[in-house]
């Protein structure tokens with residue numbers, strides 16, 4: 001048995017540590033295995049206070065790396081050539097020191113791909129100068145990211161390198177060579193432009209880009225891969241072995257399983273899952289690119305730790321239980337009423353994973369479906385369970401808005417609000433349906449206007465092109 005601890009931020013930014021126990025037998029990570037979190041999403045970067053809380057979670061989940069790659073840090077990507085100001089570099093230095101205190105490696109990533117001229121000596125020097133600035137604060141671990149960029153090379157680069165893969169790989173090799181010259185330990189990760197199976201054309205094994213990368217990139221450089229998709233429901237051993245053979249190395253998983261930057265209505269509080277335990281032997285690391293709301297990432301981090309350290313076949317259910325038990329202590333509320341563990345689980349079941357709801361949310365959806373499909377006379381016990389869930393959601397909402405940890409509340413707030421309004425809307429529909437048991441008249445809930453009528457441009461398009469549950473669009477226009 002090994003111990004983990006929960007670290008929560010108090011209002012003044014200091015940390016409290018409480019001992020908790022992991023379930024199951026544990027392995028420790030191999031020293032050269034990279035495991036942790038990449039702050040690699042679009043949107044507002046985390047604050048340094050949030051990052052420090054996260055470092056505590058990483059440390060106590062037995063993970064070893066934090067990678068700094070916020071897409072919207074101007075100087076990480078759009079203005080990558082610009083050096084950090086004194087204040088900015090001091091903040092990065094403080095983060096590096098904080099990582100060291102938590103026994104984590106602080107890895108700095110740069111993403112020059114939007115406009116770099118690979119054949120320009122000035123740009124190559126700008127890249128080195130920028131990394132040299134970050135090296136000056138003691139950082140030794142770096143990443144060069146070429147995700148989400150235009151695939152085409154400009155004519156000068158094409159003449160010099162022939163292809164995007166060659167241009168990127170040669171740049172990475174030269175950087176690695178330069179970084180190694182000091183004879184200090186150093187590492188370099190690389191994110192390709194083709195970073196998942198779906199992007200590989202015509203297939204992973206036949207992708208010229210990936211094959212070239214595998215052939216040119218120095219073997220010491222770790223290559224990121226997100227699985228068969230950008231957000232992969234499941235990642236098979238076969239798919240990883242296939243890409244490893246092409247890349248000529250075990251990839252580092254950049255796992256978007258808990259990312260939510262692509263859809264503002266989602267939050268992912270479910271356990272790390274969909275990856276067989278044997279996958280650990282086929283990769284050289286895994287970095288989770290999680291929810292934009294830092295405070296919401298406790299369960300993802302804790303369960304990633306469980307997955308990595310469990311000796312036998314990983315059991316996401318047991319890891320989920322352990323994470324919820326550990327997280328529960330952060331939910332102290334002001335006033336006489338306190339959150340119940342079952343209510344925290346209910347919240348996480350509703351905000352679970354990109355391709356799945358948790359058990360209680362699935363049950364509630366089934367109940368709603370039954371109520372919609374059957375006449376009220378046949379509802380029986382389903383209606384009672386439906387009302388019990390509604391009660392639990394409303395109670396949970398009332399307590400959570402009184403949370404002492406306001407950052408945690410604000411991370412959850414939009415989702416809680418959405419859930420509460422949806423539950424109230426459904427309740428109104430049930431009342432209305434009982435009054436109209438015979439025919440399906442139109443239900444116009446004027447008191448729930450804001451929820452019943454989803455706002456915004458995307459919602460307007462959704463009404464024109466409704467999407468089914470596998471993502472196919474079906475226009476509403478009559479034939």
Ligand code: GDL
Nearest residue numbers: 040041042147230256259261262
């Ligand atoms: C991506 C981006 C990542 C983003 C994620 C989810 C990679 C390599 N890049 O494609 O920054 O957060 O999707 O939207 O995953």
